[in-house]
Amino acid sequence: MQFFIDTANLNDIQEAYDLGVLDGVTTNPSLMAKEGITGDDNIRAHYKAICDIVDDNVSAEVIATDFDGIMKEGRQLAKLDDKIVVKVPMIKEGVKAIKAFYEEGIRTNCTLIFSAGQAILAAKAGASYVSPFIGRLDDVSTDGLSLIEQIVQIYDNYGFETEILAASVRHTMHLIQCAEIGADVATCPLNVITGLLKHPLTDQGLAKFLADHKKLNG
Numbered sequence: 705m706q707f708f709i710d711t712a713n714l715n716d717i718q719e720a721y722d723l724g725v726l727d728g729v730t731t732n733p734s735l736m737a738k739e740g741i742t743g744d745d746n747i748r749a750h751y752k753a754i755c756d757i758v759d760d761n762v763s764a765e766v767i768a769t770d771f772d773g774i775m776k777e778g779r780q781l782a783k784l785d786d787k788i789v790v791k792v793p794m795i796k797e798g799v800k801a802i803k804a805f806y807e808e809g810i811r812t813n814c815t816l817i818f819s820a821g822q823a824i825l826a827a828k829a830g831a832s833y834v835s836p837f838i839g840r841l842d843d844v845s846t847d848g849l850s851l852i853e854q855i856v857q858i859y860d861n862y863g864f865e866t867e868i869l870a871a872s873v874r875h876t877m878h879l880i881q882c883a884e885i886g887a888d889v890a891t892c893p894l895n896v897i898t899g900l901l902k903h904p905l906t907d908q909g910l911a912k913f914l915a916d917h918k919k920l921n922g
């Protein structure tokens with residue numbers, strides 16, 4: 705399973721990268737705004753700074769919602785760095801653009817996936833990744849993890865090569881359950897990745913080992 709970090713914060717990206725387990729980054733316009741990144745030039749420079757930290761897979765989202773606009777913006781983003789994956793919303797014009805990007809050899813991440821039908825369309829269009837938002841489904845009393853299960857089954861049935869990128873992952877159990885189900889990737893904030901480290905028995909065990917060592921060795 706691959707781990708992506710879901711943030712535009714350079715310190716968090718660096719910290720996850722330094723841990724040695726980071727495979728990529730996802731951003732969205734809200735995450736960019738949270739970091740105070742505004743204006744086309746600053747936004748592009750920020751994506752470039754993210755690409756300079758990680759080895760691959762930096763999802764950069766288009767703002768346009770019409771086919772020509774999505775294509776123009778996506779091509780500009782893809783030109784910034786080979787690590788860029790163009791993030792395109794699941795709308796009619798987005799599906800057309802995903803197909804066109806596929807034919808141009810530009811990788812895409814189809815975002816805002818909330819149903820199996822949307823995931824089938826994105827895969828048929830040639831998306832490199834689909835991003836089902838499990839936390840936002842849970843927020844409206846719908847089981848987000850069931851959607852991941854459904855998509856895994858459908859993609860297996862037909863050998864779709866699109867990778868399932870579980871998004872809107874809010875806590876460590878989401879991440880672990882995505883791994884059990886077989887999602888290819890999970891994207892989540894830094895605290896969810898580092899949350900996997902924690903167990904009180906590990907802390908207690910280490911404290912005892914160190915205390916016992918100290919008794920004899922000073």
Ligand code: E4P
Nearest residue numbers: 710730731732840871872873
């Ligand atoms: C996915 O790529 C999105 O950026 C993200 O996972 C959305 O998460 P949220 O629902 O916590 O905002």
